[in-house]
Amino acid sequence: MSDLIGPELVAVLRRLKLSLILPTLPDRLALARQHKLPYQDLLLTVLADEVSRRDSNAVAVRAAKARLDPAMRLERWDDTARVTFDRALLQELASLRFLDQHEHVAIIGPVGVGKTFLAHALGHLACARGATVLAIRTDRLLKTLRHARLDHTVEAEMRRLIAVDLLVLDDFGLDAMDPTESRDVYELFLERHRAGSIIVTSNRGPDEWLATFADPMRAQSAIDRFTSNAYDLVLDGESYRQRLKPSRDRAQPTEEPRSTKKK
Incomplete structure (x- = not known):
C-alpha cells in the first residue's frame, strides 16, 4: 500500500x-x-x-x-465474413428503439450464419442500457415449463418470462409442439405483445412456424401478433460459425525454423 x-x-x-x-x-x-x-x-x-x-x-x-454468451458482442462481429444482411437495419436495431417501443425482431437464415451471435449481441446492448434480458433456446424453454408444471410452479415461471424487458428465443420453430407447449407459446406471445420485446432466431420463416403448433387457431393468433410488430433481419451466406472454430494454427505454438547454416 x-x-x-x-x-x-x-x-x-x-x-x-x-x-x-x-x-x-x-x-x-x-x-x-x-x-x-x-x-x-x-x-x-x-x-x-x-x-x-x-x-x-x-x-x-x-x-x-441473462445467459448471454460473453463472446457474442457486436464489436466482435467479423465484417469480413461472407454473410449478407441489411446493415442499416442492424444499425437501427442496435439503437434499441425497438426495445423502447416493445417491438420484436425475427432473425432468419440458414444454419450457422450468425443468427444467435447477433441476437446475443443485441442482448448485451440491452443489458448495458439497464434492461432485463433472458436468452434461452426454445426447446429448453419448453422443457423448463414442462418441469415447472410438474412441481406446480408454471405460473411463476411464466411471470418471469413475461416480466423481462427482452426475451431472446433461439432456434424457434424447429420442432413440432404438443398441445400444452403450443398453449404456453401462445400465452407467452400474447402476454408480451406490446408489453415487452422478443427476439426470435430461426432457420425457418414465420409462414413455416404455423405447422409446428398443435392448435392452428392459437398458432395464427400468436404468429400474427408477433409478425405484425416485428422487424425481419434475414441472413444468408457462408457459415459464420466456422470462423469461430479454433484453428490448428492458433491452437499450437509456432515452431522455430530449423537453422540451415553449416557448422
Whole structure:
C-alpha cells in the first residue's frame, strides 16, 4: 500500500464498502498532487472511478443472469465474413428503439450464419442500457415449463418470462409442439405483445412456424401478433460459425525454423 494512504483511510473505505478504490487511489493522489487539483476535483475523480466500476459490474451481472454468451458482442462481429444482411437495419436495431417501443425482431437464415451471435449481441446492448434480458433456446424453454408444471410452479415461471424487458428465443420453430407447449407459446406471445420485446432466431420463416403448433387457431393468433410488430433481419451466406472454430494454427505454438547454416 502507498505511503499516501494511511491505515485509518483504508479502514474507513472498507467500512463504507469502497475498498475497490484502493488499487487506483495512489495514482489518483499522485496525479492530484502533481497537477495541484482542488480537493473537490480529486474527490469527484475518485468517486467517478467507483461509479464506473459499479456500473461495469452491474452490466456483467445482468449479462450473466441473462445467459448471454460473453463472446457474442457486436464489436466482435467479423465484417469480413461472407454473410449478407441489411446493415442499416442492424444499425437501427442496435439503437434499441425497438426495445423502447416493445417491438420484436425475427432473425432468419440458414444454419450457422450468425443468427444467435447477433441476437446475443443485441442482448448485451440491452443489458448495458439497464434492461432485463433472458436468452434461452426454445426447446429448453419448453422443457423448463414442462418441469415447472410438474412441481406446480408454471405460473411463476411464466411471470418471469413475461416480466423481462427482452426475451431472446433461439432456434424457434424447429420442432413440432404438443398441445400444452403450443398453449404456453401462445400465452407467452400474447402476454408480451406490446408489453415487452422478443427476439426470435430461426432457420425457418414465420409462414413455416404455423405447422409446428398443435392448435392452428392459437398458432395464427400468436404468429400474427408477433409478425405484425416485428422487424425481419434475414441472413444468408457462408457459415459464420466456422470462423469461430479454433484453428490448428492458433491452437499450437509456432515452431522455430530449423537453422540451415553449416557448422
